[in-house]
Amino acid sequence: MLLEFKTKNYKSFYDEMCFSMIPAPKQKGLDYSILAMQAGTKEYKGLCSAVIYGPNASGKTNVIGAMDTFKAIVMRGNIDNSDSFSLNAAASSLELIPNCKGVIEPTEFSIRYVDDGLLIDYSLKADLGKFMDRDHPRKILEERLSVNEKQVFLRNENLSVDLPSPVKEYLNKNIKRKTAKMQEIAEGSLVDTELFLNNGFKSIFAQELVTKILGWFSSKFIVIYHAEDLRLVRRFTDPRTNTVYVERTLTDAAKAFGITANALGYRSTSEKEGEDVVLYSIFQDKLLPAEVFESYGTIRFINEFPLILYVLLNGGTLVMDEFDASIHPMALMNIINIFHNDDSNINHAQLIFNTHNPIFLDASLLRRDEIKFVERDEVTGNSTHYALSDFRTADGVRKGEDYMGNYFVSRYGAIRDIDFSPILEKAMAGTGVIAHG
Numbered sequence: 001m002l003l004e005f006k007t008k009n010y011k012s013f014y015d016e017m018c019f020s021m022i023p024a025p026k027q028k029g030l031d032y033s034i035l036a037m038q039a040g041t042k043e044y045k046g047l048c049s050a051v052i053y054g055p056n057a058s059g060k061t062n063v064i065g066a067m068d069t070f071k072a073i074v075m076r077g078n079i080d081n082s083d084s085f086s087l088n089a090a091a092s093s094l095e096l097i098p099n100c101k102g103v104i105e106p107t108e109f110s111i112r113y114v115d116d117g118l119l120i121d122y123s124l125k126a127d128l129g130k131f132m133d134r135d136h137p138r139k140i141l142e143e144r145l146s147v148n149e150k151q152v153f154l155r156n157e158n159l160s161v162d163l164p165s166p167v168k169e170y171l172n173k174n175i176k177r178k179t180a181k182m183q184e185i186a187e188g189s190l191v192d193t194e195l196f197l198n199n200g201f202k203s204i205f206a207q208e209l210v211t212k213i214l215g216w217f218s219s220k221f222i223v224i225y226h227a228e229d230l231r232l233v234r235r236f237t238d239p240r241t242n243t244v245y246v247e248r249t250l251t252d253a254a255k256a257f258g259i260t261a262n263a264l265g266y267r268s269t270s271e272k273e274g275e276d277v278v279l280y281s282i283f284q285d286k287l288l289p290a291e292v293f294e295s296y297g298t299i300r301f302i303n304e305f306p307l308i309l310y311v312l313l314n315g316g317t318l319v320m321d322e323f324d325a326s327i328h329p330m331a332l333m334n335i336i337n338i339f340h341n342d343d344s345n346i347n348h349a350q351l352i353f354n355t356h357n358p359i360f361l362d363a364s365l366l367r368r369d370e371i372k373f374v375e376r377d378e379v380t381g382n383s384t385h386y387a388l389s390d391f392r393t394a395d396g397v398r399k400g401e402d403y404m405g406n407y408f409v410s411r412y413g414a415i416r417d418i419d420f421s422p423i424l425e426k427a428m429a430g431t432g433v434i435a436h437g
Contacts, residue, residue, distance in 0.1 A: 001037050001046045001114045001348050002221070002317040006123075007066040008108040011090070012059040012376060012383035014099040016108070019063060021046045021317075021350065024369035024389035032340050033367050035348045039119035040148040040166060046114070047370050048339045052354035053361075054374035059383030060354040061225070063374060064321050065090060068223040069097065070109040070124070075217055077198030079126050079138050088225040095134040099382075104130055106141055113317075115216045118166065121146040122197065122213070139192040145201070147209070155196050159187050161205065170209035178205075220316030222307060253305050297326035308335060308351075315347035323353035332357075336365065361403040371403065375413045388412065 001021075008016040023034050023045050035046045054060045065088050072091035076082055082092045090096040097107050110123035123144045129136025143155040150164035163171060163178050175182075182204060189200030202210035281290045290299060304323065311318045324332050338344050339351045354374075360366055369389035376383045388403065391412065406412060 001035055001044070001315075002111070002350055002352075003044060003046050003114065004110075004112040005067055005070075006108070006110045007070070009099050009105045010066045010069070010097055010107060010109075011062045011099065012381060013062060013066065013385070014101070014105075014380075014382045015384070017063070017066070017383070017385045019050075019067075019372070019385060020369075020387070021050060021352075023047060023367075024387065027367055027369050027389055030340075030367045032342055033370060035345075035350070037114045037348055039114045039117055042119070042148075044114050044119060046348075046350065047367070048345060048348075048350050049336060049366065050350075050352045050370050050372055051360045051366065052352070052372045052374060053356075054354070054376075058374045058376040059385075060374045061321055062383060063385065064223060064225055064319055064354065066109070067221075067319055068225040069094075070111065071217050071221055071223055073109070073124070074122075074195065074197070075214065078194045079128065079140060080193050081134070086225070091225075093134070094128050094138070095132050095136070098128050098131045102130060104136075113216065113221075115220065116212065118212070119146075119148050120213060120216070121149075124195070137192070140195070143196050145197060152206075153196065153201060155190070159183075159190065159196070161186055161201070163205065167206055167209055170206050170212070172205060172207055175205065216316075220314065222311060222316060222318045224307070224318075224320040226321050253301075253309075295326075297328070300326050301331065308338075311349045311351075312338070312345060312347065315349055317350040317352065319352045321354060323351070324355050324357050329357070329359050332359075333365070336360075363401060363403060373412060 003020070003022050005019045006016060007013055010017070033048050035048050036043050037046070038044075052060050052063060068086075068088045069091040072082065072084075072086065072088075073079060073094075079094060081094060084092055086092050098105065104127065106125045107128050108123070108125045110121070112119070112121050114120075121144070123142070124140065125142040127136075127139045127141055129138065141156065143153075145152040147164070148166035150166055151160075151162055152164065152167055153159070153161045161178055161183060163175075186196075186200045186204050189204065190196060191199070197210060197213070281288050281293045290302060294302070304320070304327075307318055307320075336351065339349060361371065367389070368391075369387050371388040372385065373388070374383055374385050
């Protein structure tokens, strides 16, 4: 269960951006939106959903991009560039990350989540140079791991490793306590661009703990940076592993959605192991590629539903760009209600997405702390992020308010008046289309 994600000096977020899934204080109502998980002797609460609003080019996608980039760095274990293809170019080419102000400022990431009885806090601060400076000698300036609010290690100018009680059962065999020799070996393992988490700490101290952390990033922190990236859904829900179950469930859901085919099915495009599979619409004994036959909205739903099924069955956090694109509002409302339903969302799944659709600005659907905004300053170009719950009740933001109406009269910000008429009139006048009086 994600509690908090922070970043600083990531693209348009020059100042620290804190995306919180922790319920805001004094927010009442819609208590089914609140999840609770135990870590050690404490209970932690998190929201089951969040929706992000803002005009085009405000930085909404940069919130998701920062999460995706941090995940990519953690999974590969370094701040070097990667040759792996990603629709989020900054996840592979880190010189695209720093805010383009022409000065060198560290880029920072941190995450806080609960999984399998552990509260994990992990943070990273790195010198990536200036914007587009690929040849800059990169360096990790600080790296910190805490478990159940006990510091496990801190790497900055020096390296401090502790082995608090919450991690005792995950230590490598034969380790009873930290010794001076272990400390010496750990310090010798440090490389400027490599994460201590994945390398020295894993091999010397706690392989099982690091495996659990990387497992959460890999299978329970599911970030879809771009709508078209849904083609990569099989990273999380490979139909080869349980084809019959996936096909049957997907067919049932797609029929409820309104497809005309008898069924849906996955078929391999090649006999070679590891080749991708294609989703087909099945009409009696005829197979047609679904992407050719079905509408774009239907394909979007078909691609999204296995992810929704996966995260509900396994728990975790699904973060998606334009989750609602081309899908009917009734279907969207139903999916959100499933995440809000204590009887169906038994594994503490979370759904986070950005949108331009105002239908979610509804006090009967989402809490104020579940409604997020991103706004970009037209002078500095910097983005800021805040929640509807950040507004005081004295500002007129109360439970039951007309959130949609207030948003469109710019009471919450994160909206831009746009008038293309002068531009089009000028362009048309230049072609002689508009007569001059």
